[in-house]
Amino acid sequence: MTPIVPPFPTARLRRLRASEALRSMVRQTALSPADFIWPVFLMEGHDAETPIASMPGVKRLTVDRVVAAAREAHGLGIPAICLFPYTALEHRTEDCAMAWDPENLTNRAIRAIKDAVPEIAVMTDIALDPYNINGHDGFVRDGQIVNDETVAALVRMALAQARAGADILGPSDMMDGRIGAIRAALESEGHHNVTILSYAAKYASAFYGPFRDAVGASGALKGDKKTYQMDPANSAEALRLVARDLAEGADMVMVKPGMPYLDICRQVKDAFGAPTFAYQVSGEYAMLMAAAQNGWLDGKKVMMESLLAFKRAGCDGVLTYFAPEAARVLND
Ligand code: PBG
Numbered sequence: 001m002t003p004i005v006p007p008f009p010t011a012r013l014r015r016l017r018a019s020e021a022l023r024s025m026v027r028q029t030a031l032s033p034a035d036f037i038w039p040v041f042l043m044e045g046h047d048a049e050t051p052i053a054s055m056p057g058v059k060r061l062t063v064d065r066v067v068a069a070a071r072e073a074h075g076l077g078i079p080a081i082c083l084f085p086y087t088a089l090e091h092r093t094e095d096c097a098m099a100w101d102p103e104n105l106t107n108r109a110i111r112a113i114k115d116a117v118p119e120i121a122v123m124t125d126i127a128l129d130p131y132n133i134n135g136h137d138g139f140v141r142d143g144q145i146v147n148d149e150t151v152a153a154l155v156r157m158a159l160a161q162a163r164a165g166a167d168i169l170g171p172s173d174m175m176d177g178r179i180g181a182i183r184a185a186l187e188s189e190g191h192h193n194v195t196i197l198s199y200a201a202k203y204a205s206a207f208y209g210p211f212r213d214a215v216g217a218s219g220a221l222k223g224d225k226k227t228y229q230m231d232p233a234n235s236a237e238a239l240r241l242v243a244r245d246l247a248e249g250a251d252m253v254m255v256k257p258g259m260p261y262l263d264i265c266r267q268v269k270d271a272f273g274a275p276t277f278a279y280q281v282s283g284e285y286a287m288l289m290a291a292a293q294n295g296w297l298d299g300k301k302v303m304m305e306s307l308l309a310f311k312r313a314g315c316d317g318v319l320t321y322f323a324p325e326a327a328r329v330l331n332d
């Protein structure tokens with residue numbers, strides 16, 4: 001498409017910016033609460049919550065409180081909630097067995113939410129890190145993150161979540177072959193409508209720091225995740241990963257982090273046209289909140305502007321810790 005712009009003064013591009021009425025007529029993208037997936041943190045206990053220092057306004061919630069949060073989200077028009085468990089130290093082991101325990105925190109929360117608020121879609125995370133003594137997304141053998149053995153464990157984890165009633169499975173581990181293996185297992189067990197939102201282009205990013213505090217993984221992680229998460233310097237590789245995951249049966253794909261990777265979002269959407277999501281991760285949230293709390297930025301405005309940027313970059317939606325607050329702004 002070649003834009004036609006006659007010379008000044010025939011063209012005065014400010015004409016279409018002169019009033020809110022005209023601006024609203026030519027606005028290309030819009031946000032709605034339906035664009036948001038709300039990530040929440042779970043903890044054991046009853047009727048309690050604990051704040052996360054590096055994520056002002058975000059709390060870990062007990063299962064009963066997460067049910068209330070899901071009800072609130074549904075009332076605000078948010079279609080999906082995504083669960084991340086804070087795992088007690090005694091449940092972090094070498095064999096990660098808690099990951100596929102039907103009674104683990106995530107699976108109990110899935111059942112509780114689907115019982116109380118069946119209309120909201122429940123998304124989960126598939127990776128071993130919350131249950132791994134060394135904080136990695138896969139099994140560690142002789143200092144290596146082993147792929148195939150990890151994929152077999154991820155399949156067990158996925159099936160446990162599907163049996164608990166999860167609507168959207170989010171493999172965030174970046175092992176090779178996991179989407180195909182999970183899809184085949186879901187089909188063979190009759191979970192035909194359980195969807196997979198693949199963390200297809202997930203970068204080895206320093207922006208995950210506050211999240212690792214929230215799930216208690218910061219102290220546990222030995223080394224880094226660079227042998228499985230992507231090199232921030234690469235873009236062509238992101239397209240190969242997305243193509244591979246779609247071919248293996250992912251229904252939707254994700255780019256993560258979000259704001260520093262909007263170029264990847266645009267390329268993925270243009271190349272494949274598949275439902276494309278971005279994850280505005282914990283560090284992005286923390287940055288904006290810290291600046292807002294210092295009075296350096298207008299928190300509400302940068303929240304909305306940052307979320308709109310995902311739509312402009314071609315995303316169909318965004319995982320964001322701002323989901324309920326942004327939905328409230330949009331509903332007002
Ligand atoms: C774990 C996982 C991470 C996030 C989502 N799932 C952290 C990591 O890969 O170390 C990060 C989310 C965020 O920072 O908000 N597999």
